[in-house]
Amino acid sequence: MTALTLSNVSKSFGTVEVLKNINIDVEEGEFVVFVGPSGCGKSTLLRTIAGLDDVSSGEVLIDNKKVNRTPPSKRGIAMVFQSYALYPHLNVRNNMTLALKQAKESKDVIEQRLAEASRMLSLEDYLDRYPSELSGGQRQRVAIGRAIVRHPKLFLFDEPLSNLDAALRMNTRLEIANLHQTLGATMIYVTHDQTEAMTLADKIVVLRDGRVEQVGSPMELYNNPANQFVAGFLGSPGMNFLPATLLQDGNPNTLGVRPEDLFFDDNGPLEITTQHVEHLGGDTNVIGTCQGQPITLRLFGQQAATVGAVARVSIAQDRSYFFSPDGSRIR
Ligand SMILES: Nc1ncnc2c1ncn2[C@@H]1O[C@H](COP(=O)(O)OP(=O)(O)OP(=O)(O)O)[C@@H](O)[C@H]1O
Numbered sequence: 020m021t022a023l024t025l026s027n028v029s030k031s032f033g034t035v036e037v038l039k040n041i042n043i044d045v046e047e048g049e050f051v052v053f054v055g056p057s058g059c060g061k062s063t064l065l066r067t068i069a070g071l072d073d074v075s076s077g078e079v080l081i082d083n084k085k086v087n088r089t090p091p092s093k094r095g096i097a098m099v100f101q102s103y104a105l106y107p108h109l110n111v112r113n114n115m116t117l118a119l120k121q122a123k124e125s126k127d128v129i130e131q132r133l134a135e136a137s138r139m140l141s142l143e144d145y146l147d148r149y150p151s152e153l154s155g156g157q158r159q160r161v162a163i164g165r166a167i168v169r170h171p172k173l174f175l176f177d178e179p180l181s182n183l184d185a186a187l188r189m190n191t192r193l194e195i196a197n198l199h200q201t202l203g204a205t206m207i208y209v210t211h212d213q214t215e216a217m218t219l220a221d222k223i224v225v226l227r228d229g230r231v232e233q234v235g236s237p238m239e240l241y242n243n244p245a246n247q248f249v250a251g252f253l254g255s256p257g258m259n260f261l262p263a264t265l266l267q268d269g270n271p272n273t274l275g276v277r278p279e280d281l282f283f284d285d286n287g288p289l290e291i292t293t294q295h296v297e298h299l300g301g302d303t304n305v306i307g308t309c310q311g312q313p314i315t316l317r318l319f320g321q322q323a324a325t326v327g328a329v330a331r332v333s334i335a336q337d338r339s340y341f342f343s344p345d346g347s348r349i350r
């Protein structure tokens with residue numbers, strides 16, 4: 020069943036249109052990630068789903084029912100904000116159960132839901148603490164717990180990990196993936212981080228400047244980007260873009276090739292000058308220039324490379340993309 024449908028959704032603030040004719044379907048149980056650069060409209064889109072913002076035109080349907088006029092509290096959704104938005108004067112227990120009390124749930128239900136959520140999030144030992152007595156990661160888990168206890172039809176996450184350090188971000192990312200498996204709930208997750216999008220999503224929606232650029236599974240988008248923007252946005256290090264004339268293509272097009280699809284080869288068509296070498300342990304990134312354009316090779320394992328060296332490079336067979344000057348994909 021379709022859990023959420025956005026049909027021709029547009030949204031303007033004054034004269035500025037920030038969402039432009041958005042069409043998205045989210046299936047029940049799906050994990051959908053909205054990804055795109057800062058300011059592209061991700062939070063606004065999430066807020067229109069939650070009902071915190073009205074749409075200017077178009078329809079929002081939850082479980083096939085139009086909810087344009089339904090207030091946030093009646094939409095069956097729970098939203099986790101980037102800022103956590105915990106109540107500082109309430110301890111963890113009361114932060115997590117407040118919404119259930121307001122909804123006049125029975126004491127037994129409240130206790131049972133609290134126990135279930137705090138076990139899932141390893142918060143049992145912190146129930147009597149106040150937010151100021153918690154680490155950033157613990158606060159984030161309370162914010163997620165507050166959503167879980169409500170048993171929503173739809174979870175909305177707005178950049179929930181952006182305040183955490185790298186290690187914690189990775190742990191919490193795995194926790195959210197586990198949570199999705201355990202609960203089987205429908206989740207929509209907003210991020211500007213392509214790694215989060217690639218690792219969490221069943222389906223990624225790439226947004227740019229208020230428009231949907233492409234929708235698909237992480238590997239569909241990675242292997243078959245519709246345009247240069249999507250190609251460049253997903254993948255780290257990002258896709259290399261070079262003038263296609265370097266390959267005697269003749270046309271003023273752009274050649275796209277991923278860093279892992281380049282390799283040193285004495286007979287290769289490209290000549291690069293190495294400027295920098297990143298030894299990551301498991302991989303080696305060689306960063307250089309190719310006829311004045313920046314280029315990155317990602318080599319497997321620990322590779323020796325010399326700064327300043329000039330070498331020839333080949334592209335793995337069938338691993339090049341071509342884009343026209345307007346960014347659309349040619350092949
Ligand atoms: N209340 C508002 N009034 C006017 N303009 C707004 C308002 N809220 C957002 N905008 C504008 O709408 C655009 C989209 O904002 P939004 O917050 O949805 O972006 P975002 O993709 O979530 O960005 P970020 O990754 O930085 O959080 C931005 O240009 C922003 O300035």
Ligand SMILES: [Mg+2]
Pocket residue numbers: 061062063
């Ligand atoms: Mg935002």
